[in-house]
Amino acid sequence: MxxxxxxxxxxxxxxxxxxxxxxxxxxxxxxxxxxxxxxxxxxxxxxxxxxxxxxxxxxxxxxSKTGEIAALQVIRKHRLWETFLVDKLKFNWDQVHEVAEQLEHINSDLLIQRLDEFLAYPKYDPHGDPIPDENGLFKSKPRVALDQCLDGQSGIIVAVKDSNSAFLKYLDKIGLYLGAKIKIIDKVEFDGSLEIQIDNKKSTFISKEVSENIWITE
Amino acid sequence: MxxxxxxxxxxxxxxxxxxxxxxxxxxxxxxxxxxxxxxxxxxxxxxxxxxxxxxxxxxxxxxSKTGEIAALQVIRKHRLWETFLVDKLKFNWDQVHEVAEQLEHINSDLLIQRLDEFLAYPKYDPHGDPIPDENGLFKSKPRVALDQCLDGQSGIIVAVKDSNSAFLKYLDKIGLYLGAKIKIIDKVEFDGSLEIQIDNKKSTFISKEVSENIWITE
DNA sequence: AAATATTTTTAGGTTAATCTAAATGTATTA
DNA sequence: TAATACATTTAGATTAACCTAAAAATATTT
The missing domain is CATH 1.10.10.10 (Winged helix-like DNA-binding domain superfamily/Winged helix DNA-binding domain)
Incomplete structure (x- = not known):
């Protein structure tokens, strides 16, 4: 223990x-x-x-192998709780991390089993990260970071790398969310920033740093 | 803090x-x-x-007064979590105490506010105990312990005193639950045990110790 | 490769929450 | 009320998780 x-x-x-x-x-x-x-x-x-x-x-x-199994159980709990907070308690995706950091340490197999069932066995958490099952198994969606993509490429946002509140709030503000359609209009050579179009609407600019933290489907 | x-x-x-x-x-x-x-x-x-x-x-x-306010907030959290476990995660009433002992220490005002809302502002927990509101206010149902009642008296079970698992499992077994109709058929002078009728069905006997731990409406 | 910088470890200390054993205060009883 | 019993506190250790400062190992430069 x-x-x-x-x-x-x-x-x-x-x-x-x-x-x-x-x-x-x-x-x-x-x-x-x-x-x-x-x-x-x-x-x-x-x-x-x-x-x-x-x-x-x-x-x-x-x-070690046993360490990995134990770590994945903690991660499983963290991501299930985040899903609960967003899906059931209507938290925003930028509000869940701190609370889940506490909830992930609650010790009860029955609780996690029932929570998983209550949430209908979710495969991904509110940030697009995969939720390991009771055996520690999970499947990541194939994905590329936005800064690795080329001019004209488009895809769907499947995950974000950083779950810090300020970053997620910024994404909300510019209209980015999991599942959003994104298209690279232009890549600025000078600083690596991108001009992107979200859901076929008017374009915006994002910095290279931001683009490194957004993953889309290939 | x-x-x-x-x-x-x-x-x-x-x-x-x-x-x-x-x-x-x-x-x-x-x-x-x-x-x-x-x-x-x-x-x-x-x-x-x-x-x-x-x-x-x-x-x-x-x-002290500030101590009471703080204590009632912990009790509020405990009882809300117990309600969540039973109402949403289908725990039995004898399975919730230990887990709620952990959950009651999770620190997030937003979490408790949203949990309360999600549960539709419950007034009583699965053992019949009142849930204090965000100001520490609550209302107990008027109640008497079964061992204080007289021959022939009847009422509805509104709470149990002890939430230990073995006791609650025993109540399940003999068909007792919150809301059950109970009627005292006979009180045995010798040991204080009671013959009771549950929901107008065939009668059973309970010990004095058990009767002290069951509260009914007057 | 020697000098310097960086990383990691060790040594020793702190705080919160616990314990045992001894000392002290309070209550009961003969 | 003196003796005894019981309850409570104090003194001094222990453990987990942290810390600072110094020592030791490793990496990087010149």
Whole structure:
């Protein structure tokens, strides 16, 4: 059984491990969790003793198979709760993250099973991220980040990378949402910004940074 | 802001204070929370410093006005979550307590407001206990414990005192539920047990201990 | 490859919440 | 009311999760 803090570390390390092919570094973990490297060293020792991480001094950590299973259960809970908050309690997609960070640590198999059923076994959360099933299995939609696309290309928004509130509010403001049709009108060479058309309406401009955080179907 | 542990102490002390007219003792708190008197002394010092309890060494504690408001918010959350689990997730009334003990500490005003709305502002939880509103106000139904009733008296079950799983399962088994019609056929002088009739069906016997834990309308 | 910079670990300390055992206060009873 | 019993508090440890500062390992530059 993992504690609240241990679950948070494991989940974060799992996410970081998905973004790199090498081991996850102590500093990367500390940055993600807004904590200090010394605290991370303590915790990764504990988690490797528990068998969810493999760790060699000064070489970073990797998530073990049992660690992955445990991490995916936390992620499953997080994404089910986010779906509940949006679908049933009418939260906006920018309001769910903080609350789901708390709810994901509630411990009850029956609760999660029933919640999943109540939500009709959703496959994706409000940000387009896949929801692992009770065995940790999930399927991602094939997708490309908008900054990788070419002039004239179009597609449907299937996910956003960053779920921070300010970013999501900005997307709402310019009329972007999951399922929106998007077409690249022009790509500005100078700064990588894009002129895009949403749902065949009048075009807008988005920065390269924003375009890196939006995924569309290929 | 109170911690998880502090909220648990405060809620428990509030409940104990409702059952007595004098101050709540250190040992009573320790028993309720399955902890030791020494731990309780430490915690009540902290809580009185925070202004939610008033405390005099060796004289027990009383819940202050601000303490009562805080306690009622925790109780409100507990009872709303229990209602959610039963009404929406089809939990049995004997399965909700443990999970609600965790959920009651989730911190989000918006969540509770929306949950209340989603449940259509319920006034009573699955055990018949009143749910305080956002200001801590609630109304109890007038009620008598079954062991206080006389031969021939009848009424509707409006609440149960104890929400422990074994007790509630037993009630299910003998056909008792909130809203059931109950009639006292005979009161056995010797041990205080009762012969009762449920919903005009064939009669059963219940012990005095059980009858003390069932409340009916007068 | 030596010097320098960066990352990671270790050593030692802090805080919250718990504990046991001993000391002290309060209550009961002979 | 003195003796005994019981309740409560204090003293001092323990554990988990964090911290700072210093030491050690690794990486990068010149």
């Amino acid at each position: 993992l504690s609240f803090a241990e679950e948070n570390y494991l989940k974060t390390i799992y996410h970081l491990s998905q973004e790199t092919d090498s081991a996850v570094t102590t500093n990367a973990i500390a940055d993600s969790l807004n904590t200090k490297a010394a605290s991370v060293t303590d915790m990764i020792k504990k988690l490797s003793k528990k068998g969810v991480l493999s760790y060699q001094k000064y070489k970073g950590v990797q998530v | 109170l911690s998880f542990a502090e909220e648990n102490y405060l809620k428990t002390i509030y409940h104990l204070s409702q059952e007595t007219d004098s101050a709540v003792t250190t040992n009573a708190i320790a028993d309720s929370l399955n902890t030791k008197a020494a731990s309780v002394t430490d915690m009540i010092k902290k809580l009185s410093k925070k202004g939610v309890l008033s405390y005099q060494k060796y004289k027990g504690v009383q819940v």
